[in-house]
């Protein structure tokens with residue numbers, strides 16, 4: 648008999664065993680029920696380092712996009728204000 652419950656999860660990137668880190672409960676926006684997310688790390692240090700780096704870069708990219716969007720909005724608002732002022736001065 649094979650007991651599948653004892654089968655350790657394997658990294659989809661390198662095929663090394665995954666190490667259980669933590670269980671976290673998250674509730675994604677717009678959903679009614681929380682989800683249980685099991686966090687693993689790869690037992691292959693090189694692979695895990697790569698994953699960590701990718702994760703940091705993803706977060707950075709998201710933050711940059713948010714900042715860019717905010718800056719763009721501010722610039723548009725500023726231009727509008729400037730435009731109004733210019734019109735007032737012309738009159």
Ligand SMILES: [Zn+2]
Nearest residue numbers: 658661689694
């Ligand atoms: Zn891996």
